[in-house]
Amino acid sequence: MKADPTAVASGMHFIDGNEACGEGAIAAGCRFVAGYPITPSTEVVEQISRRFPKIGGMFIQMEDEIASSICFQGAVWAGLKAMTVSSGPGISLMMEHVGLAAITECPSVFVNVQRGGPSTGLPTLPAQQDVMQARWGSHGDYEVIAVAPSSPQECFDHVITCFNFAEKYRCPVFFMMDETVGHMLGKVKIPPADEIELVERVYTKRPPGEYLPYKIYEGDQPEMVRVGMGHRIHSTGLTHDERGYPEMNWQAQDKMVRRLCSKINDHVDEISIAQSDEVEGSDVTIVSYGITSRVVAYAVDLVRKQGLKVGRVRLVTLWPFNEKLIKDVAQNTKAIIVAEMNLGQMVHEVERVVAGKVPVHLIDHAGGAMLELDTIIEKIKEVAS
Amino acid sequence: MSDTPVNPVNDLLRLERMPHIWCGGCGIGTSVNCFARAVAKAEIDHEHLHVVSGIGCTGRVAGYVNVDSFHTTHGRAIPFATGLSLSRPDSKVVVYSGDGDLTAIGGNHLIHAARRNIDMTVICVNNFTYGMTGGQVTPTTPYSAKASTTPYGNYEHTFNLPNLADACGAQFVARWTVYHVRQLTRSMTKALKTKGFSFIEVIAPCPTLYQRRNKLGDGVMALQYYKDQSTIQNGADTADVGLSFQSDIVVGEFVERDNLTFMEGYEKRMKEILGDGFVPYKGAK
Numbered sequence: 028m029k030a031d032p033t034a035v036a037s038g039m040h041f042i043d044g045n046e047a048c049g050e051g052a053i054a055a056g057c058r059f060v061a062g063y064p065i066t067p068s069t070e071v072v073e074q075i076s077r078r079f080p081k082i083g084g085m086f087i088q089m090e091d092e093i094a095s096s097i098c099f100q101g102a103v104w105a106g107l108k109a110m111t112v113s114s115g116p117g118i119s120l121m122m123e124h125v126g127l128a129a130i131t132e133c134p135s136v137f138v139n140v141q142r143g144g145p146s147t148g149l150p151t152l153p154a155q156q157d158v159m160q161a162r163w164g165s166h167g168d169y170e171v172i173a174v175a176p177s178s179p180q181e182c183f184d185h186v187i188t189c190f191n192f193a194e195k196y197r198c199p200v201f202f203m204m205d206e207t208v209g210h211m212l213g214k215v216k217i218p219p220a221d222e223i224e225l226v227e228r229v230y231t232k233r234p235p236g237e238y239l240p241y242k243i244y245e246g247d248q249p250e251m252v253r254v255g256m257g258h259r260i261h262s263t264g265l266t267h268d269e270r271g272y273p274e275m276n277w278q279a280q281d282k283m284v285r286r287l288c289s290k291i292n293d294h295v296d297e298i299s300i301a302q303s304d305e306v307e308g309s310d311v312t313i314v315s316y317g318i319t320s321r322v323v324a325y326a327v328d329l330v331r332k333q334g335l336k337v338g339r340v341r342l343v344t345l346w347p348f349n350e351k352l353i354k355d356v357a358q359n360t361k362a363i364i365v366a367e368m369n370l371g372q373m374v375h376e377v378e379r380v381v382a383g384k385v386p387v388h389l390i391d392h393a394g395g396a397m398l399e400l401d402t403i404i405e406k407i408k409e410v411a412s
Numbered sequence: 413m414s415d416t417p418v419n420p421v422n423d424l425l426r427l428e429r430m431p432h433i434w435c436g437g438c439g440i441g442t443s444v445n446c447f448a449r450a451v452a453k454a455e456i457d458h459e460h461l462h463v464v465s466g467i468g469c470t471g472r473v474a475g476y477v478n479v480d481s482f483h484t485t486h487g488r489a490i491p492f493a494t495g496l497s498l499s500r501p502d503s504k505v506v507v508y509s510g511d512g513d514l515t516a517i518g519g520n521h522l523i524h525a526a527r528r529n530i531d532m533t534v535i536c537v538n539n540f541t542y543g544m545t546g547g548q549v550t551p552t553t554p555y556s557a558k559a560s561t562t563p564y565g566n567y568e569h570t571f572n573l574p575n576l577a578d579a580c581g582a583q584f585v586a587r588w589t590v591y592h593v594r595q596l597t598r599s600m601t602k603a604l605k606t607k608g609f610s611f612i613e614v615i616a617p618c619p620t621l622y623q624r625r626n627k628l629g630d631g632v633m634a635l636q637y638y639k640d641q642s643t644i645q646n647g648a649d650t651a652d653v654g655l656s657f658q659s660d661i662v663v664g665e666f667v668e669r670d671n672l673t674f675m676e677g678y679e680k681r682m683k684e685i686l687g688d689g690f691v692p693y694k695g696a697k
Contacts, residue, residue: 058693059499061491080682083691085498090524094491097484101464101495104482106696109495123485253696254462254480254500261426261475263483272429273475273483 028227030054032220034082040215044182044208047215048138049074051186052110054223057136058084059102059109061095063117066150067206068140071112096121100133104262106253108190108228110136114206115144115157119164125199126165129287131262132241132249134193134200134228138186141205143394153206154394155317155368161201162346168284170291172298173201173346175317179213185343191226192298196291197248203345205368207318207397230256241283242269247290291347300343301352305336310411312338312360314353314377315367316345319398323366326403335411345373353380362410366390366398386410421448424458426478433472437623437631439590439616440470440537444477446593447508447535450600460503464493466518469543469618470510470536487517490525490534497532499695501675504533504604511538512550515571519551526580528674529608535600536573536611539618547621554657558625572654577611578667584610585650585667590617591638592663599665608673615661628658 035054042050049071052060060079062072076086085102089095092113099109113121118139128135141157143149161173172192176185182204189200231238231250235257241249252258265273266280291298306312315323320341327339338360340352353376356363362385365374374389381387390406392398425448434440451461458479465474467486474481484492489507497505507514514522514536525532541559542548549559549566552573556565577585584606586599596614603610617623617634628634638661645653646664653662672680675693682690 059495061495079693080686080690083693085678085693085695087494087498089491089494090520093488094494094521094524097488098491098495101482101492101497102499102695103495104480105496105499107499124488127485254496255459255503255696257459259426259458259478259480261481261483263475264485265483 028225030220030223030225031056035217035220035223037217037219040217041212042179042215043070043210043212044176044179044204045070045140045210046074047179047182048186048202048204049078050217051183052190053078053082053084054183054217054220055108055187055190056225057108057110057190059099059107060084060086060112061089061098061109062086062112063089063092063095065092065114065117067142067209068112068114068138070209071138071140092117092120093123096124096137097127100124100128100135103133103135104254108134110138112138112140114140114142116147118157118160122164125171126167126169127264128199129165129169129171130264132197134197136186136189136193136200136202138202138204140209141203149395151206152395153318153368153397155205155319156372156394158203158345158367158369158372161203168288170288171199171201171346172196172291172344173203174300174344175203175342176208177318177320178208179211179215182208183215183217187223187225188300194226194228196294196298197251198291203317205318235259239269240271241267247286247293295347295349295351298344298347299349299352301340301349302343303338303340303352303356306338306340306356307359309336309338309360311362311364311407312340312356313364313366313403313407314340314342314356315365316342316373319366319368322398322400323403326400326407330404330407335407337407337411348376350380353377357381357384360385362386362388364388364390364406364410366403368392368394368398420452421445424448424451424477424479426476429476432476434469435620437617437619437634438469439539439614439631440473442590442593443535443537443596443614443616444473446597447600449597450604453597453601454604456504456604461506462496462500462503463506463508464489464496465507466509466513467544468510468513470508471513473508487513488521489513490518490521493532494525494530497530498675498693501695502697505531506604507532507534509536510543511536511540511552512542515551515573523576523580526577526582526609526611529581529583529671529677530674531608533603533606533610534612535614537614537616538573539616539622541618541622543618543621547618547625554655556657557622560625570655572650573613574653574666575650578650581609581671582611582667583608583669583671584665586665587613587615587653588663589615589638589642589661591635591642595663602665608671
């Protein structure tokens with residue numbers, strides 16, 4: 028399926044990441060957004076609120092983030108592509124509905140323009156401190172997909188990736204922007220609509236009476252439905268059976284929760300997006316993601332010119348974690364450095380997977396500013412020597 | 413075919429889910445009976461009726477009605493219904509939940525949906541307690557009434573729900589008890605036909621918790637109380653219909669308005685400002 032040519036702002040633009048995210052959502056076919064103002068994400072919904080009345084979309088500013096994070100799910104069940112947008116404190120409030128999206132298998136996009144925390148923290152300054160929250164923030168066992176862009180162009184491109192994942196895997200998808208990438212101005216190329224590939228929502232073709240909303244007929248996803256199709260569906264946040272009816276026992280729980288996880292974990296190879304270069308035979312490989320990967324890329328270029336053998340891995344999808352990729356890295360390098368704008372979150376995943384095979388080092392930052400180029404260079408030299 | 417008469421409410425129920433979870437003497441089932449009849453009277457096509465509930469005893473209503481239905485999170489039925497209603501302008505969206513769910517944890521959403529005049533009907537079954545969790549105090553528990561978390565009697569001020577809904581701009585506001593089944597059915601029918609936000613408070617007994625803990629007897633005794641001490645005052649000033657412990661209950665239809673709905677207001681403004689550049693939101697149609 029291609030994007031709608033009457034809505035896509037095709038052409039070259041000089042815009043920031045937040046605006047690019049809004050345009051990307053429009054290109055992805057999103058026509059319902061519920062949100063609540065919060066720095067540094069607000070420009071996304073401001074852009075949406077300007078554009079939607081001209082393209083037949085609906086933006087509603089709700090009374091809080093709790094409301095926003097479930098309001099858009101009502102629109103999804105009506106048959107729309109929809110999302111909500113926020114930052115740290117708002118995302119914390121939304122966590123219950125991340126769980127609702129997971130258990131009801133509602134295709135959901137949560138945009139998080141990250142800022143420093145905890146609590147009100149640093150509203151106007153960047154961080155990458157919500158990586159583990161995205162993965163574990165709501166109670167219970169479930170899986171999510173998370174994507175981290177590093178430029179305004181990627182804010183456009185990868186919010187579309189998020190919508191496509193949401194449709195394909197019917198789970199909560201986090202778009203893990205940050206303040207820097209959100210407010211960074213850059214050249215953004217919005218392609219013609221017919222060059223934008225979208226995953227269309229496929230509704231069940233089974234007639235009422237021959238369809239159960241949570242039964243697996245083919246593959247490992249139930250077939251999607253929307254209201255008004257005649258199936259009289261019931262959707263609940265309680266543990267449920269194939270009919271969607273509450274089923275309060277461990278057997279139903281086991282079956283449901285394991286499937287909610289396996290439907291993501293069995294597709295890591297298809298979901299995973301990463302970039303790596305010169306890992307093989309390197310003395311050290313540096314792993315990073317989001318805006319931090321831009322500084323890391325520059326640092327690696329500089330030290331390579333000085334003759335150091337340094338590999339580089341950039342994770343675009345953060346969750347599900349690509350264990351195979353990191354295991355391969357550990358086979359082909361002598362040490363790993365993880366650089367992130369937090370006091371060490373993704374490094375735990377890397378350490379877990381590497382399991383002592385090579386040393387794993389951390390370049391951390393408490394948030395509020397980008398990692399310094401010199402800090403990265405020094406650490407690379409220290410570990411490589 | 414047998415000649416056994418079919419209960420007229422069966423059509424709206426998921427009979428395969430019976431028996432329901434509600435206790436003997438509970439008023440929720442009675443309200444659902446009235447609702448089923450109101451849906452028929454309002455001639456609402458079941459494919460265009462969607463019921464959304466929060467959490468709690470009344471929150472289970474969504475699971476028993478045979479329409480597209482959603483059992484959401486605690487207090488958040490209204491914002492879910494907001495997204496659904498805006499995106500399905502051809503459907504009627506009903507939020508069916510309890511006093512704790514709608515007025516405590518969900519209170520903020522209740523007042524804002526009424527203020528925005530979102531096209532939905534909210535049915536609030538008020539049994540003065542959190543039934544599902546064992547009978548704790550709610551914003552509607554009367555002063556001095558005992559609850560499991562007010563073992564010495566409630567000492568907080570209480571909500572006057574019709575007054576709250578009225579003040580926030582609801583287009584139709586009514587209150588009945590589950591004794592008043594015909595009147596309740598009539599008001600539900602009216603609410604379903606109301607354009608914009610309508611609100612019905614249904615006073616109902618919780619014999620297992622509220623009645624027992626306050627030594628008020630069983631469900632039948634509650635109905636006797638409703639019969640003896642309710643006065644019908646259609647058009648009453650909602651400021652005067654507050655409740656206190658075992659007080660007289662003013663019932664009736666209190667408010668009828670015809671203001672622009674959220675969607676009408678949106679379209680009007682956008683047409684004025686954007687003219688032909690405005691593309692109305694059609695939702696999923």
